[in-house]
Amino acid sequence: MEGSPQVSPQVIAAYRYCEAVTGAQARNFSYGIRLLPASKRQAMSAIYALARRIDDIGDGDWSDERKAVHLARTRELLDEIREGSVEPEDTDPVKVALADAAARFPIPLDAFDELIDGVEMDVRGAEYQTFEQLRVYCRCVAGTIGRLSLGVFGCTDPKRGAEFADTLGLGLQLTNILRDVREDAVNGRTYLPSEDLARFGCEQGFAVRPVVGADFTGLVRFEAQRAQAYFDEGLLLLPMLDRRSRACVAAMSGIYHRLLERIIREPEAVLRGRVSLPAWEKAYVAVSGLAGGRAS
DSSP: OTTOTTOOHHHHHHHHHHHHHHHHHOTHHHHHHTTSOHHHHHHHHHHHHHHHHHHHHHHSSSOHHHHHHHHHHHHHHHHHHHHTOOOTTOSOHHHHHHHHHHHHSOOOTHHHHHHHHHHHHHHHTOOOSSHHHHHHHHIIIIIHHHHHHHHHHOOSSHHHHHHHHHHHHHHHHHHHHHHTHHHHHHTTOOOSOHHHHHHTTOTTOSSSOOOTTOOHHHHHHHHHHHHHHHHHHHGGGGGGSOHHHHHHHHHHHHHHHHHHHHHHHOTTHHHHSOOOOOHHHHHHHHHHHHTTOOOO
């Protein structure tokens, strides 16, 4: 492993496990981190693996009480890492890999606690009356990933960089919400603020087609323009990163930006199912990011 000649076989195996999880489940995320040098790619895989575990708890079939137990145990795992009490022989490879990554990079582990806070909002079935309330949720479930990533990437201006990472996360999460609006509605979840639904006559939601007179297209374009503004501001982060990290962020954000553009062009598409990009197009965006451009 890069720069780590004495890494134990257990730690190497733990990273390999996290990389396998990332490769199998990360989809858009994996296209970006492939552009990083090995040590940063491994650390990002460890971050993703724990974030994936937290998200899977929230989306799982357990009872709410059981989910609360698993989330509490994850907070305990984070405490062990913060205390430096994780041994390479531990049977949890995600814990082992993240503990090693946190020893190598200044990863803000408290951001994982905020991510858990966001998943707990989902478990409670939280709904959002105002956009400011939705911003809090988006900061928890998406801005946190940006701040965790900055710990691995490094940044010439950490304070402003964290602010831009939060803002970029908001743009990414709003795009996710728009892309999944139909699927979420079928599962009984509504993320768009009630004030916006009322403004466009879409209070009934999207489990069925909107009633006559509901301006679904207007609602989607309104939220998409919001997301676009956050993308534009959040991407001011790029000049603060080294070339490979900048390429990673450009690739991941570029994929979501293309999704957003498709939603803007055809708002009705999100009622038919999840909007996605083919693998070749994701690969093109990743290569464009490595070349230093912003593919959009």
